[in-house]
Structure formats: structure tokens, C-alpha cells
Amino acid sequence: MTSALEKVTGAVRQRVSSLTSVPLPRSVDERWLGATWPVRELAPAPPGLKPVLGDDGAPVLGHTLDFMRFGTDFTLKRYETYGPVSWMGVFGRRMVVLSGPEATQIALVNKDKAFSSQDGWKFFIERFFDRGLMLLDFGEHHLHRRIMQTAFTRDRLAGYLGQMGPTLREGVAAWSDRANPRIYWSLKQLTLDVATRVFMGMRSGDDADAINRAFVKAVRAGTAVIRFPMPGGRWAAGLQGRKVLESYFRANLPSKRLSDGEDLFSALCSATTDDGERFTDTDVVNHMIFLMMAAHETATIAATSVVYNLAKNPEWQERARQESLALGDEMPDIDALESLTALDLVLKESLRLNAPSPSSARMTVKDTEVLGHFIPEGTLVNVTPTVNHFVPECWTDPMRFDPERFNEQRREDKSHRYAWLPFGGGAHKCIGLHFATFEVKALLHEMLRAYRWTVPPVYKARWDYTSLPIPADGMPIRLERR
Template sequence: MVLFTLCATFLCTLALPLALFLAALKLWEVYCVSRRDLSCEKPLPPGSMGLPFLGETLQLVLQRYKFLKMKVRKYGHIYKTHLFGNPTVRIMGAENVKHILLGEHKLVSVQWPASVRAILGAGCLSSLHDSEHKHRKRVILKAFSREALENYIPVMGEEIRAGVRRWLESGSCVLVYPEMKRLMFGIAMRILLGFEPTHTTRQTQQQLIEAFEEMIRNLFSLPIDVPFSGLYRGLKARNVIHAKIEENIRKKVARREPTAQFKDALQLLIEHSEQSEQPLRLQELKESATELLFGGHETTASTATSLVTFLALHPAVLQKVREELQEQGLLNSDATEDKQITIELLEQLKYTGSVIKETLRLSPPVPGGFRVVLKTFVLNGYQIPKGWNVIYSICDTHDVATNFSKKDEFNPDRFMEGCSEKDSCRFSYIPFGGGSRSCVGKEFAKILLKIFTVELVRGCDWELLNGPPTMKTNPTVYPVDNLPTKFTPFPYKM
């Protein structure tokens, strides 16, 4: 009798719940697979769908790098999963990515996870479609024209030189990643949103940085808006950002004429709204400004941090950059202060540009992009069903590219003229995405990163105090130790 009671207790407390859990997993898998398109004879990609309702979102959030690498080893370049509340196919590789990026509006359409859409809003560029997207993109591109970029260069140089001076004057350890975010945020505030560099603006900048940190931490979260949830905290931080931007919008509208020598992106959006038959609402303006501020500083801060890392780890590359600056008259202490940096001069810095390209190849700041399938199509022998999400991976596409020799090595020469790797398949190298959804601010980013590299290498020597860092993604790539670094003055000698 006692043995029977123990067995019954065991069944009730352990075996039965385990059996029910396994049955729930099986039913979940069957349910997800049943969402395949029965009119298509091709099978779904291999993969697993994770836990009921949660899918594999928690594994992705908690173990991103290990989780994704395990998936690739197990399933290859196309596999199914369940992320952020939706059945999803994750893809990589030049030919597969090309199919997705060139299939915009025909096979797929942009659709970020519900948490991203809720926080950034439906009125931002990345959430718009068709004619609305094209029209808004044309307006924003005015802020990134060659003429506009030329006007931004002095502001970029001023802010970066001030940042370099701070690092040198600290005399001790500098946490590079937080400093880069502070630096790039200040540049984005001035150039993209037109905030003037006053004491009050510095206070506003710090408040906005803290709010952005909270918003970004919770950008990719479960779509559950209850107190203390990730989405709740993200929305609360977003509201702080919107309030500050609204103040600036109202000042611009009341002033009517901008005081700066150039029109920032927000000013252009306001003018477009006033002249349009369908003016942008205040909420849409705030969402667009938030997206510009996010895109204008988060990705460049990530890449600038990676540049500091790679140049420190490869002194021969750093030396070649300095030799190029010397050739252009940018490394002479007598001429440096007087020589004006222009777009034409930056275009002459071919090797410096190749260093930035190689940094973006090995450490792209944005890991990938999200799409939703408009109609079922076949990719590499697998059906990609209508209604499913597709994630194309930028970092994994770079990793599996076959056209780059010794692809784990940091070698900027692969992007120099005359190298066969330079003009290989363009979908093997996609740090800014591709197709009609390629990054609207990529030329802005390229110029900003070139000026950053120039001012850094002609002003400093530096040492990574912890050696090569471990990298993490959330949502952009960053070093887990914040890259503690010691900066010392560079003496302008070759």
C-alpha cells in the first residue's frame, strides 16, 4: 500500500506534469507546422519552434550568440523558429538575402516585432510602406544630400575633437563604448534635430541618453504591456524622449526661420508637413525624430567602438592610416589646424575608407532585418509561407561569404582598388542592408566615421586595458566590458 502511494505520488508530482508538458510541446509543434501553405508541395525549412506561445524568444534574448551559432550548425543557412510571437524563418547567405532584399513589396514587406512597432511607432520611416515610404524617404534624404553633408562636417569635427580632448585629459581608464554613445548622441542631436550646444541642452542630452538607454534595452521584448514588463519600461522611456522632442518641434515652428547655417532633418520634416496637403501630425513628427536619433547615434557608436578595437589590435593598419593622412597633409602639426576637411578630401582617404569597410564587415552594428511574407514563395527548396516572418542576418551573411579570403582576418586591403574581393557579389557585404530599404543615413554614417578616424588617429595613441573584448548584441553590437582604454597624445611625427 505504501509502495502504491509512493508511485501514485510520483506520477502526480513528476511524471504526469512532464507528460503533459511534452504533449503541449508536441501540440505546439504540430500547430506551428500546420500553418504551412498546403497549396505548396515544398516542405518547411528545418528547425524547432520552442516553447508554447513563447517560442524561442527567451533563448534568443538570453543566449543570442550561442543560440544563433547552434542553430546554424544544426540546420544550416535557412531554418524555422518562433520569435516575438510569430513563426519565423531565419536566413543568411548572399543568394538567399538577395532574394529577400529584392523581393520587397512583391514577396515580402518590412515588419518589425510588435515591441519595436509599439515603441518606435507606426509613423516612423522603417514602418511605412509603398508610396508613403518613398515619399518620406525622399524628404529625409534631403538632409543627407552632398551639400547638407558638407555643412555638417565642421560640427562633426568640433564634437569629435572635444571628445578626444576629454579622453586625453582624463589621464586614466576611459570606458570607450559609453563615451562613443555620448559623443555620437551629441552629434545627432545637433545635426539631425537641431539642438543648440548650450548648458541647458547638455542637461537635456543627458536625460535623453538615459531614456534612450532604457528604451533600447527593451526594444526587443515580449509584447506584453503591463507594469514592470520590458515593453512597459520601453514605452515609458520613449515618452520622455517624445516630450523633449516635442519641445524642440514647438520652438522650431514658433521661430519659423532656423538660426543654423543648415537645415537639420527635423526642420525639413516640419517644412514638408506645413507644405503638404496631408501634413504630418505631431505624433508622426516625434516618431520620425526618435527614429533619426536612434539610427543616427546607436549604430555609429557601435562602429566607432569597433574601430578603436581593431586599430588597437592591428598597429600595422594604424600605421598605414597615419601614412595616408600624412600624404594628404593631415598629420603635420603646423598644417593640421588650418587644413579644412571637405568631402573631396575625405574621398581621397581610400585606405581609411577600407578600414571602415572592413570593420563593418567583421562587426556590422545591426545584426539583420525583419520582413513579413506577402505571398508564399520557395527558397532553396523550402516553402516560406504567407504570413510568416523572415529575418535576414547581416552578420551571418558576412561570416559565410565565400568570396572573402581568410575572412576571419582584419584585412582592409581587400577593399582597395585592384583587389578581386572588392567587387564580389554585393549581397555578400550588406552592413547597411540593401534594396529599397537600405539605410537612409549611410552616407552620413560613412562621413562621420571617416572624420572620427582622422581625428582619433592624428590625436591619440591608445591601449586596450583588457585586451580583445567579448562582443554582445542588444540590439546593436557592443563590448561587454565597455572597452576600458588608456589614451595618450600622439606627437604628430612619422
């Protein structure tokens, strides 16, 4: 472990030096890079176990702002300092952080059922995404996942892909008058259009725009520092966004129950297991709100990361483009998208370097231990699998963009079962991972056919982790029609 951490140390320092030049108060950088906080035990450990060590960070806020500013770099620094099991002050309380493949596997496999996803996420997003699939546990989670799986079969995915194709092609073509777009915001609008079309059967327009704004407010509220409905604050906006979403889905649910539409809303209304189990109306509303959030946010981040890496590595952009052009002008189906091997390698590497969901919340529902460290009942836990994406025991030169690490000859993602986790792992592994993969590949396929794009050689993306990792400047690119 020591040698691995030493390698991480050098890589972290190299990466920190490459952060954007956006100025910060000198004290902030010094506090993160050089200042130390008193190291304390989380709780006394029983005989045979070790206490979890960590620090509170700044008064009240703890390390909340550190993580929002530095994201993965901050978690790598914590891994370097404390190892795979530690705690830190955040959002006014103490939270255990589990990093590295072994610690991550223990929490996500959850053999002794000590880690509750429902109770963990409750602290962050329950008020906005109540009883979404990620916020259910154990038997109830298994039941809801079985019902929902009928809406994500390969045949269903093929239908969704057929619906999203024209929306993506039309949306990408509309960028032709924007020579220097902030590509994150362009992609976000497009993935929201896809989500409202494929998930809800809605066309673009005022209603769709209102729904999209409500989702954005709900997503941003989860990591609000002021966690009560102060007028004008993110928490209050999120609660209002939730009301808008509930009203829309409840108003449209009766007609969806009677329809045989191909959108996800209709699919969840009719989803039935072989045993006849179905969702209640309330279940459908809760799952739709959660799935809409998960789908468009993760797809936007993943697509933005791919666009960035293809801009920085034009040889890979051209390699991927040639594969897309070889498919011709027809809308690609699932088999066609699966044949885009270069784009697949770039997507996987982009997800490694910037996972759309960089952490996963849990709460211990009984005393437990991880790698010999004692964690008491009632402890908020943050599982950070993105650290696993950079540990040198799993990856060659982990800070370098190298899509070939995923080719069949190397398959570095197989170095450990939990080395690569862009979609989570264990029982709560993302149910929509194949949908997201096809959507991102279909979107990039349309971009590659229509444009070439670049960023200045000195440009480096800085990811803002206030909610999920997004480019702080929206990522300006130069877009040129082919």
C-alpha cells in the same frame, strides 16, 4: 552549398573557442554546442515546394537567450545546421531565418511584395519607434523616403559635418585625463552629443542628457523578454522614453517650422519634393525619433569596432594616423574624409566583422517561397545579412581581419550584390549611410590625431546582442596622448 557549409563549420568552431572567458553555466554552452532539439516542419508545403525545417529551442524562450549571448556565432551555427532557410523558436513564437546572399536578396528586393518591413518591425519596436522610415512599406515608404532624401543631399551632409567637427574635436580632447576608458561608453556619449547638436540643434546640458537617456531606454526595450509594462522593466522604461521624446519634439516643432536652421530637425520640417510634398507634424516627430536612434546607435557600434581593430592591429592604426596627420589641423570636409583610404578600408572591414544592425525583421503578408521553401502568410521573418559577411564563397579567410579585401584590386564585397550589407539593402537600405560613414571617419580622424591606443594581446571583444551588438565589458583600452 555542402562544401561551403563545411568550411563555415570549422570557422565557427574556431571562433567559438576564442569567445571571452566570462563564465556561463555549463548547461548553456552544452545546449548550444552539443545538445539537439527535435527538428520539425514550419508548415506543410504545397506540391513542388519544400517545408522550412527548424526547431523550437528551449520552452517559452526558444533561442532568444542563445542569440543574445552568441550573436553572429549562433546564426552561423544555424546556417551550418539548416542552410539558408530555417525557423526557430524565439520570443515565444516561431520565426523564419533567411541567411546567405541568395535568400537575403529575395527578401530584401521583395519583387512580389510578400515581405512587409512594417509588420516585421512592429513586433519588436513599433511601440517605441512608430512609423519611422524603416516601419513603412511600399508606396508610402517610397513617398516618405523621397521627401527625406532632401535632408541628406551632399550639400546638407557638408553642413552637418561642419557642425559635428568642433563637437568631435572637443569631445575627444576631453578624454586626455582618462588613461583607461571603457571606450564604448565614451564613444556613445560623444555620438549622442553629436546627434543632439546636429540633429536637433541642442547644446550639451540637462535637456540633452534627458533626451539621450530616453533614447537609450527606447532602444533597449525592443528586445525585452518580458514584453509588457511591468514596473521596473525595460518595456515600461521604453514606453516612458518614447513619451519624453514625443513631448520634446512636439514642443519644439513650431519654432523649427519657422527657422532656417542647418540641423536635421529643421531640415525635415522644411523638406519638400519637387511636387510640393511635405511631412506632417506627426511625420516629423516620428522620423526624428527613429533617425536619432538609428544615427547614434549605429555610429557608436561602428566606431567601437574600428577602435578595437586598430588596437589589435597597430600597423593599421599607424597607417591610418599618417593619412590623418597629413591633412593638417583644419577640420576635415567631405573631400578630406574621402581621401582617408586606409581608414576607409578598416571601417569597411570592421563593419563586415561586426555589422551594427545584424538582422532585419519582416512579416510575410501572403504565401511565398524562398529558394524552393514554402513560407506561409503571417510568418515573422528575420533576415540575417551578417551571415553573408562570413560565407567562404564570398570572402577569403572570412574570420580574419583583412582590410585589403576591400581594395580596388580585390573588392571581395563585389563577389555578390548581397555579400556585404552593413547598411541593409533593397528599398530599405539605410538612408543615412553616408552621414554615418562621415561621422565615424571624422571621429576616428580626431582620435588618431590625438592618441595612440592599445588593448592587451590576450584581450578579445565579446559582443552582447541584447539589442544591438555592443561590447559586454564596455571595451577597456589604454589611451596615450601623442
